[in-house]
Amino acid sequence: MELENILSRAKKLAEEAEVFLVTMRETPVGFEANRLKRLETRESTSVSLRIIKEGKIGFSATTKLDDPDALVRMAVETAQFGPLARFILPSAQVYPQIEVYDPGVEAIAIDNMVEIGDSLITKIRGHTPEILCQAGVSKSVGMVNILNSRGGEASYRKSFFTIGIEGMLIRDTDMLFVGEIDSSCRPITDLDALADTVIEQLELAKHTASVSTGQLPVILTPRGVRSAFFTPLVLAFNGSVVVQGASPLVGRQGEQLFDERLSLWDDATIDYRPASRPCDDEGVPSQRTALIERGVVANFLYDLQTAALAGSRSTGSGNRARGGMPSPSVSALVIEEGDTPFEEMIRDMREGLVIDMLIGAEQGNVLGGEFSGNVLLGYKVERGEIVGRVKDTMVSGNIYHALKELVAIGREAKWVGGVLKAPALYCPSLAVATKG
Amino acid sequence: MLATEEVRQQIGQALKGQLADYVEIRIEEREASRIQYRGRELEDIGRSTSLGGNVRALVKGGWGFVSFNELGELRQKVELAVKQAHLVGKEVSKFAPVTPVVDVVEPQIMKDPRAIPLARKKSLLDEYNEIIWSIPKIQTSVIAYGDSGKRVIFANSEGSFIEQTKIDLSTRIVVIARDDGDVQQVVLSEGSSGDFGFMEGLHEEVRQAAKRAVALLSAPQVRGGEYTVVLDPVLAGVFAHEAFGHLSESDFVYENERLKDIMVLGRKFGGEHLNIVDGAALPGLRGSYKYDDEGVPATKTYLIREGVLVGRLHSRETAAKMGEKPTGNARALDYRHPPIVRMTNTLIEPGKVSFEEMIGEIKEGVYVKNWYGGMTSMEMFTFSAGEAYMIRGGRVAEFLRPVVLTGNVFTTLENIDAIGNDLEMNEGGGCGKGAQSPLPVSNGSPHIRIRKCLVGGR
Numbered sequence: 001m002e003l004e005n006i007l008s009r010a011k012k013l014a015e016e017a018e019v020f021l022v023t024m025r026e027t028p029v030g031f032e033a034n035r036l037k038r039l040e041t042r043e044s045t046s047v048s049l050r051i052i053k054e055g056k057i058g059f060s061a062t063t064k065l066d067d068p069d070a071l072v073r074m075a076v077e078t079a080q081f082g083p084l085a086r087f088i089l090p091s092a093q094v095y096p097q098i099e100v101y102d103p104g105v106e107a108i109a110i111d112n113m114v115e116i117g118d119s120l121i122t123k124i125r126g127h128t129p130e131i132l133c134q135a136g137v138s139k140s141v142g143m144v145n146i147l148n149s150r151g152g153e154a155s156y157r158k159s160f161f162t163i164g165i166e167g168m169l170i171r172d173t174d175m176l177f178v179g180e181i182d183s184s185c186r187p188i189t190d191l192d193a194l195a196d197t198v199i200e201q202l203e204l205a206k207h208t209a210s211v212s213t214g215q216l217p218v219i220l221t222p223r224g225v226r227s228a229f230f231t232p233l234v235l236a237f238n239g240s241v242v243v244q245g246a247s248p249l250v251g252r253q254g255e256q257l258f259d260e261r262l263s264l265w266d267d268a269t270i271d272y273r274p275a276s277r278p279c280d281d282e283g284v285p286s287q288r289t290a291l292i293e294r295g296v297v298a299n300f301l302y303d304l305q306t307a308a309l310a311g312s313r314s315t316g317s318g319n320r321a322r323g324g325m326p327s328p329s330v331s332a333l334v335i336e337e338g339d340t341p342f343e344e345m346i347r348d349m350r351e352g353l354v355i356d357m358l359i360g361a362e363q364g365n366v367l368g369g370e371f372s373g374n375v376l377l378g379y380k381v382e383r384g385e386i387v388g389r390v391k392d393t394m395v396s397g398n399i400y401h402a403l404k405e406l407v408a409i410g411r412e413a414k415w416v417g418g419v420l421k422a423p424a425l426y427c428p429s430l431a432v433a434t435k436g
Numbered sequence: 437m438l439a440t441e442e443v444r445q446q447i448g449q450a451l452k453g454q455l456a457d458y459v460e461i462r463i464e465e466r467e468a469s470r471i472q473y474r475g476r477e478l479e480d481i482g483r484s485t486s487l488g489g490n491v492r493a494l495v496k497g498g499w500g501f502v503s504f505n506e507l508g509e510l511r512q513k514v515e516l517a518v519k520q521a522h523l524v525g526k527e528v529s530k531f532a533p534v535t536p537v538v539d540v541v542e543p544q545i546m547k548d549p550r551a552i553p554l555a556r557k558k559s560l561l562d563e564y565n566e567i568i569w570s571i572p573k574i575q576t577s578v579i580a581y582g583d584s585g586k587r588v589i590f591a592n593s594e595g596s597f598i599e600q601t602k603i604d605l606s607t608r609i610v611v612i613a614r615d616d617g618d619v620q621q622v623v624l625s626e627g628s629s630g631d632f633g634f635m636e637g638l639h640e641e642v643r644q645a646a647k648r649a650v651a652l653l654s655a656p657q658v659r660g661g662e663y664t665v666v667l668d669p670v671l672a673g674v675f676a677h678e679a680f681g682h683l684s685e686s687d688f689v690y691e692n693e694r695l696k697d698i699m700v701l702g703r704k705f706g707g708e709h710l711n712i713v714d715g716a717a718l719p720g721l722r723g724s725y726k727y728d729d730e731g732v733p734a735t736k737t738y739l740i741r742e743g744v745l746v747g748r749l750h751s752r753e754t755a756a757k758m759g760e761k762p763t764g765n766a767r768a769l770d771y772r773h774p775p776i777v778r779m780t781n782t783l784i785e786p787g788k789v790s791f792e793e794m795i796g797e798i799k800e801g802v803y804v805k806n807w808y809g810g811m812t813s814m815e816m817f818t819f820s821a822g823e824a825y826m827i828r829g830g831r832v833a834e835f836l837r838p839v840v841l842t843g844n845v846f847t848t849l850e851n852i853d854a855i856g857n858d859l860e861m862n863e864g865g866g867c868g869k870g871a872q873s874p875l876p877v878s879n880g881s882p883h884i885r886i887r888k889c890l891v892g893g894r
Contacts, residue, residue: 032691033691033692036498036524037498037499037524038498038499038500038501038520038521038524038774039498039499039500039501039520039521039523039524040500040501040502040503040520040774041501041502041503041516041517041520042501042502042503042504042772043502043503043504043505043506044488044503044504044505044772045505045506046486046505048484057481058481058482059480059481059482059483060482060483060484061482061483061484061485062484062485062486063485063486063487063488063505064485064486064487064505070485074482074483074484074485075483077483077554078481078482078483078554080554080555081471081478081481081554081555081558082478082481083477083478083479083480083481110523130694132691132692132694168692170692170694170695170698173698173815173846174815175813175814175815175816177813213660213661240474240479244474244475244575244576244612245575245576245614246575246576246612246614246619247619248617248618248619252617323484324480324482325479325480325482327479327480359811359812359813359816359817359818360809360810360811360817360818360819360820360840360842362809363808363809363810363811363818363819363820363840364808364820364838364839364840365619365620365621365837365838367612367619367621368618368619368620368621369619372820372839372840372892372893373818373840373892374813374816374817374818374842376813376816391816391844392816392842392844392890394660394818394840394842394890394891394892395892396660396840396892396893396894400617431660431892431893431894432660433660433661433662433890433891433892433893434890435662435844435888435890
């Protein structure tokens, strides 16, 4: 087998070695302007090699499986300059049983995928005939193999199924964007839920409303939480940011910095979720890691190297973006549900905003916790009712202020794009700036 | 190396006799190296190679696409793409005609990064890191450098056979200052299409960036609202890209009747002083090339001339469907993706106003420089400044925390009331669209002034 061949060649030149192989086969079906536009098949294979030579890390990657010597040569070349390895590669482990493969995904016929896209578009156009939709339905199957010089060995198969739809509605020069995406390791059967979400967005956005510049209470839907809070949170708990002292949370473990009802964890162990897996990309078993427990800063996310630098243990968060060097990152963030129904939050509001989608919120000083974005989809609330969509409006804040005291946390948490499960969050006051 | 006689024959064989309106094959071989420091410690150094390809087929208006790493059995892959296209196509293919091209394009290289030893690249980053760490109150830094060289063979069923080699280099330097729980950062982003020299003289810029990061700790935040803003050439380039460039990409428009009405040629978007251009034919920039990924020769396209919409960016399909000429803007990030309509080098042409005149007339406003990023939904867009100052009584006044600005394409371009005489191009960063990011592009502009621009803040 290729992995063993690469490993044995690397071991001749280095003290330790680890080989990571990933193969994928993806079949996307694409719709544009309300009709089927393309069928695709994407196959890929890549192998990467990490070595420790004279205590230093070397790294190389390739898609060419027929030249292991070149791969080893490149890794050895980089190891001369590489960082000191502070960790020990994991030996053979027992991995948790986490279901991430469903043969039903591969078995879905292309015709069925086309039907799914067609029926979603038909249903949404049944509500708003003039809308222009693009949609994607995609199935994929991947295989991950890890082998290292300490006897560590992992391999698992994973399936994905994703349905995404985006609608665009133009009136004069006003453009409205609506959409929803769902993904799973199993076939997705509840198409009505997807269509209904989009139809609800269209209903709520039928009228427009205006707000004035100033501080206003804001309810963020799960998608709103994703677009405003996700990136600053992900950075703050990232072990490599933490070991550099660049996270505002450094040295604050055990302190209550957030609302006492707020709990947040990272979880790669939920069956059939796209971010789940038995082990991370370094062969460390997956786990659920508490990040915020009842408002208190709990843990950070580490891979092997950053854990060693922090004097901690890997949380199974070593990820390789496209087969690159491992670095810590979230699997799936989960924010615990609260006890307030969404309708009740709205009823509670005299004047404020509901934010469903911001654009550009992640461009500012996200490291410092800041967000500032244009409201792509959001609604004005007056005396307990949504009165219309707002536009040309910016919402800004800092997560360390915004999440310190919440008015309420929603009763229902919802997955947003596979990486976040969140309830709606009701913030007492955010800065709103608008035209005029 | 890649286009051996054997490969040529395989491609020729694979394309022969297919029942499709159009078929193309792309084979790509790439070599890359990267170095990243986090703080004082080198975090990541690596080299990679890749070899892969794809086939795209068009039948009756429907597309099939197959991508792969294993180059064997090319004919079967073409057959699969053709079969997929047959399943989709139910109309008539529209695809703008271009003259088939046979050519070999070598890159314009000033200082080839592939010839520079890793040790030299690393020691240069060491120098920048030393400068950063010589400034007090710096918490940490991230310095990332990457270069890549790729050779792409493009062949289609019309007889084109093009080999192009491209070199791309980029760096991103982030300086982070911290005071208790307050974390501030400054980002420098630069790139080049074939000259390692761009990496070599950044010492003073790095020093200034580090000083700014520290200064941000004590800088106030602007109050959100509408301001008269002056954009420096770097940020104004990002503005041109986000505010208008994306809306000029015809794949958004060509099958959208309402958008076609809005984006009708001849519509006025700005004052007579406003000229916006995009083109890969502008030489020596990160978005420059001789042929796009459909084998169409690069052009220079006026999007706005004297304030009026006069052109847009096309692939062969969008051009045919809109009855316009292809502009050579179909680009694919790599072999794993089909080409889509993209920008290349986008700029606002210089006007006549000096910077002093521009700010001299402003009682209270904001001067914004450099960039963190930008994003658009076409109608509304945001772009963020890495550096901001109040303007008071016609002068640049106190330093502010970075700001995010937003606009609406139907009002903001009209609100540009002054265009400077000092055009500069910026080659940092990259552009994302769909799943294809970051694509090398460049943006540029002189200083510009925008009235009533919405700025986010406290």
